[in-house]
Amino acid sequence: MATDKTRAGIQSVEVGFALLDVLAHAPGPLMLRDLAAASMSAAKAHRYLVSFQRLGLVAQDDATRYDLGPAALKLGLASLSRLDGVKLARSRVGELMESIGHTVALAVWGNRGPTIVHWEESPESVTVNLRLGDVMPLLSSATGRCFAAHVSQDAIAPMLQEELARARKIGRTDVPATLADVRKLLVEVRERGAARVVNTLLPGIAGFCAPVFDSDGHMALGIVVMGSTAGFDTEWNGAVDKPLRAAAARLSADLGYAADAAGTGLMR
Missing domain, CATH: 1.10.10.10 (Winged helix-like DNA-binding domain superfamily/Winged helix DNA-binding domain)
Incomplete structure (x- = not known):
């Protein structure tokens, strides 16, 4: 041929x-x-x-x-109009998983919040008890924090209030306690270009989530990497964060996103 x-x-x-x-x-x-x-x-x-x-x-x-x-x-x-962000991302997560050595997942914004739509588990990583279709919490998961930083704040206000109330009720100290704390956290997520949790969603598990933007500057999906804290680099700009953000940036570019374009980066 x-x-x-x-x-x-x-x-x-x-x-x-x-x-x-x-x-x-x-x-x-x-x-x-x-x-x-x-x-x-x-x-x-x-x-x-x-x-x-x-x-x-x-x-x-x-x-x-x-x-x-x-x-x-x-x-x-x-x-x-013919670009399918999730389809394109699915074709690349295997390579990312192999290079990082940890489980990689894809999430989109569903009618109930950030939803896992694809899962590629590393054979060398510990099993994480999550399933396709799971909706991730906004405050205690890297996925939720990433979406919360980039979606319309009006859209997430009721969910944030509910999660804050639940955290106060059970006395959690590993998530933001007030809306002011939430805003500070989300500013950090936007500045760093990714969200991170360590022992917050699940004991012994760490995770990062990086946003993928479409041509309008809206978050189209999140790429998630998670694994056991025993062998997971949780440092910013480390062995997980840096290649993850690079992969998300490449996918964003392929979806028509211009990083220096004037846009809010918020989903409508």
Whole structure:
């Protein structure tokens, strides 16, 4: 079977795509000379741009600058609409699990809160008594804390009040005691780019959860890593936290999220 390198193609299409790629990564419209500088002569670039304009892939403004056109937008939106974040994440968690050596799970925001939708258990890790479909608490799980930091605060207010009341009733001291404590915790989660718990959800178990954002800057899912505290690196920027956040960032980028874009990062 022919590989991508040996399979016959149309070289002019590949050459012309270089112009579209430059526009896609530019902060705004470009003059012809700037657009062509990296890959071809201005005269050659102009011929491609004429065809791209006819197709709607490129538009030209009054100042003779070029930018992506409506057809390019339509293609981009169609691609984004077909991206399944969970499906894409499921194809990658095995590699992450093997590199970290601990159980990896995926969670999404369901109608009752953060819900585990995929589970990949490391053969070297201890068994954690959780099941697919389990809804994670907001205050005592890394998953819950991660979602609480990024979803609409109005959406989680009743759940937070209920969990705070329950914690006070049984005298828990390992979770926030007041709404002010909760807000402080969630600020830390957003600043660090992940949530962490140690001996909080389950005795002897530690966990991290990193958010994955979609093209609108909303949290699409959480990637969770957990394991026994006996062999689990609980340090920030350590052997678990760092590769987990890197994996979440790569997946976010593949879902169209721009980390430097102006957005709230909150789910609506």
